[in-house]
Amino acid sequence: MSAPPPSPDVVTDEAEFVAAMRRLKAWSGLSYRQLERRAAEAGRVLPYSTASTALGRKTLPREELLVAFVLACGLDDEGAASWVAVRKRIAVGERVSVTEPRAVRRPRWRPAIGWAAVMLSLALAGGTTLSMKASEEVEAVQVTVGR
Numbered sequence: 649m650s651a652p653p654p655s656p657d658v659v660t661d662e663a664e665f666v667a668a669m670r671r672l673k674a675w676s677g678l679s680y681r682q683l684e685r686r687a688a689e690a691g692r693v694l695p696y697s698t699a700s701t702a703l704g705r706k707t708l709p710r711e712e713l714l715v716a717f718v719l720a721c722g723l724d725d726e727g728a729a730s731w732v733a734v735r736k737r738i739a740v741g742e743r744v745s746v747t748e749p750r751a752v753r754r755p756r757w758r759p760a761i762g763w764a765a766v767m768l769s770l771a772l773a774g775g776t777t778l779s780m781k782a783s784e785e786v787e788a789v790q791v792t793v794g795r
Contacts, residue, residue, distance in 0.1 A: 653675050654671040656669075665734065666702070666709075676722050678721065679696075680699050680700050683721065684720075686720040687717070692716035693712075694713065694717055699713075715732060
């Protein structure tokens with residue numbers, strides 16, 4: 649380990665953070681099982697399967713998992729504190745956002761199912777008719793179906 653360890657200081661989002669963790673693992677030259685043993689020797693818990701899963705995702709790991717991982721990779725407490733600080737910065741939203749959040753799309757079939765439920769209830773009630781505007785129709789159906 650003659651080269652300096654990878655640093656998370658330049659990452660801007662969760663996916664980049666996890667990619668930096670993968671670089672740290674590669675830098676350490678250790679397998680997941682070796683990381684698990686080193687963490688246990690330091691009094692930390694880092695199941696190899698959990699570490700593998702965390703590095704396969706694009707979301708931030710739990711802080712305690714991160715600390716165990718960084719220490720097992722060979723960094724000291726100061727190095728671990730640096731990784732935790734960057735994780736906290738990203739977790740609270742201090743990151744560069746490349747895209748706007750997507751609008752939530754509702755399935756188109758929901759109003760149709762709701763309308764069918766209204767028609768069925770009217771048929772069962774003896775054919776009583778109701779007069780509703782289109783916007784009220786969906787609202788009334790959602791209340792009926794939702795309970």
